[in-house]
Amino acid sequence: MPTIIKQADLIDSVADALQFISYYHPVDFIKALHGAYEREANPAAKDAMAQILINSRMCAMGHRPICQDTGIVTVKVKVGMDVQWDADMGVSDMINEGVRRAYGFADNLLRASILSDPDGARKNTGDNTPAVIHYDIVPGNTVEVHVAAKGGGSEAKSKFAMLNPSDSVVDWVLKMVPQMGAGWCPPGMLGIGIGGTAEKAMLLAKESLLDPIDIQDLQERGASNRAEELRLELYEKVNKLGIGAQGLGGLTTVLDVKVKDYPTHAANKAIAIIPNCAATRHAHFTLDGSGAARQTPPNLDDWPEIAREGGGDVKRVNLDEVTREEAASWKPGDTLLLNGKMLTGRDAAHKKMVDILASGESLPVDLKNRFIYYVGPVDPVREEVVGPAGPTTATRMDKFTRTMLEETGLMGMIGKAERGPVAIDAIRDSKAVYLMAVGGAAYLVAQAIKSSKVLAFPELGMEAVYEFEVEDMPVTVAVDSTGESVHQTGPQIWQAKIEEGAVEVK
Numbered sequence: 001m002p003t004i005i006k007q008a009d010l011i012d013s014v015a016d017a018l019q020f021i022s023y024y025h026p027v028d029f030i031k032a033l034h035g036a037y038e039r040e041a042n043p044a045a046k047d048a049m050a051q052i053l054i055n056s057r058m059c060a061m062g063h064r065p066i067c068q069d070t071g072i073v074t075v076k077v078k079v080g081m082d083v084q085w086d087a088d089m090g091v092s093d094m095i096n097e098g099v100r101r102a103y104g105f106a107d108n109l110l111r112a113s114i115l116s117d118p119d120g121a122r123k124n125t126g127d128n129t130p131a132v133i134h135y136d137i138v139p140g141n142t143v144e145v146h147v148a149a150k151g152g153g154s155e156a157k158s159k160f161a162m163l164n165p166s167d168s169v170v171d172w173v174l175k176m177v178p179q180m181g182a183g184w185c186p187p188g189m190l191g192i193g194i195g196g197t198a199e200k201a202m203l204l205a206k207e208s209l210l211d212p213i214d215i216q217d218l219q220e221r222g223a224s225n226r227a228e229e230l231r232l233e234l235y236e237k238v239n240k241l242g243i244g245a246q247g248l249g250g251l252t253t254v255l256d257v258k259v260k261d262y263p264t265h266a267a268n269k270a271i272a273i274i275p276n277c278a279a280t281r282h283a284h285f286t287l288d289g290s291g292a293a294r295q296t297p298p299n300l301d302d303w304p305e306i307a308r309e310g311g312g313d314v315k316r317v318n319l320d321e322v323t324r325e326e327a328a329s330w331k332p333g334d335t336l337l338l339n340g341k342m343l344t345g346r347d348a349a350h351k352k353m354v355d356i357l358a359s360g361e362s363l364p365v366d367l368k369n370r371f372i373y374y375v376g377p378v379d380p381v382r383e384e385v386v387g388p389a390g391p392t393t394a395t396r397m398d399k400f401t402r403t404m405l406e407e408t409g410l411m412g413m414i415g416k417a418e419r420g421p422v423a424i425d426a427i428r429d430s431k432a433v434y435l436m437a438v439g440g441a442a443y444l445v446a447q448a449i450k451s452s453k454v455l456a457f458p459e460l461g462m463e464a465v466y467e468f469e470v471e472d473m474p475v476t477v478a479v480d481s482t483g484e485s486v487h488q489t490g491p492q493i494w495q496a497k498i499e500e501g502a503v504e505v506k
């Protein structure tokens with residue numbers, strides 16, 4: 001007798017798993033991150049990991065998303081050949097219905113980030129559908145499902161190459177990782193796929209990220225094949241690059257490196273890297289005909305209770321009164337606690353503002369001597385002022401930066417990860433500053449936001465220009481008014497310390 005799988009059971013199971021992973025990190029990730037936090041020697045990187053761990057605990061308790069980017073849903077389904085469906089929808093439609101319900105769940109609204117017509121109108125589909133779904137038809141009478149919610153910042157740093165058969169995989173990976181910058185919110189995992197064809201290597205890389213973090217087990221038992229040898233070698237060598245948490249420099253850039261391989265053509269050696277960020281989110285369930293699968297809540301004792309060490313260098317800044325002279329006194333790596341009013345804006349708002357300026361009209365918001373935060377928050381629920389509201393990748397705003405600084409009098413920007421040379425030149429020329437908040441600590445950041453109102457472009461939804469009033473929002477000075485960048489100096493300093501043996505990577 002075939003197993004009967006009901007449509008409602010698959011829909012409910014997908015919705016349950018997506019809600020679950022929006023607020024619970026996998027326990028293996030928490031344990032690995034806590035270990036890295038304890039080993040970290042760079043105070044700035046340690047503080048970034050503290051924020052991610054505190055954020056994670058708050059999300060697990062408050063059932064709110066770990067990150068404001070609640071991801072694009074990726075699903076891997078293994079359908080048993082002896083399964084029969086009690087359904088009037090196709091399996092992909094059922095999965096997408098599960099996504100729709102999860103992202104619209106009123107008590108924990110998730111951010112709809114999916115745009116249709118990607119090189120055209122880029123219109124939000126409104127419910128985070130469609131998911132990206134991969135199928136395998138396998139012997140058996142169950143349906144096995146892995147769901148993941150992949151952040152756009154980490155997906156953006158994916159790399160692919162068709163190497164020559166004699167080229168070194170290790171050399172290529174060590175060349176690519178520094179080029180990935182910090183926009184993938186390290187520390188996280190690298191998924192590496194080798195072999196097959198171009199698309200197979202990418203799929204292998206993505207699939208490998210579904211496995212639990214277990215590099216310490218592998219270090220103990222030793223490699224038994226080439227893929228495991230590569231995992232060990234790359235884990236050590238990537239961490240020795242000194243990139244560190246959030247690219248600030250430090251001992252841990254990756255918590256694990258996964259490698260999957262597949263037979264390939266004699267002329268080819270396809271290779272793909274897909275990183276998984278601080279918001280690592282995935283879950284697994286099996287349907288066997290006995291009803292919907294429910295995820296089991298973790299034991300919160302597995303989440304360390306960490307208090308941030310304020311340190312003596314923390315400066316409180318009043319954004320309503322800050323002067324350019326005061327901003328010019330900040331040095332890369334300084335920790336600031338921001339208070340007062342800031343504006344928000346990201347990709348779509350920047351494009352609109354730059355277009356308005358080009359047409360000679362005036363902007364709907366005066367940016368003179370203000371700070372703008374690159375963010376697209378989650379909608380609030382219950383008594384929240386705003387939902388999780390962590391920073392988005394700043395390099396996407398680089399091409400707008402000179403115009404924004406020179407034509408509006410903007411004083412500073414707050415975002416995630418490094419700035420590119422074009423933006424750094426513009427910052428130095430305008431004696432502006434760039435501050436970074438920790439990617440992957442979105443709920444923690446949101447606690448600092450005491451009021452929020454839309455000032456311009458309401459039609460852009462989460463990309464509208466808001467005014468936030470904040471209290472003690474933690475940020476780090478990433479580019480100072482002379483153009484010095486902590487994302488350049490930090491990794492250089494820590495790589496040198498590691499090479500000299502002054503600190504040890506484990």
Ligand code: SF4
Pocket residue numbers: 067068069070071150151152153154183184185277278279390391392439440
């Ligand atoms: S942790 Fe960083 S890369 Fe990951 S989803 Fe959040 S902002 Fe994006």
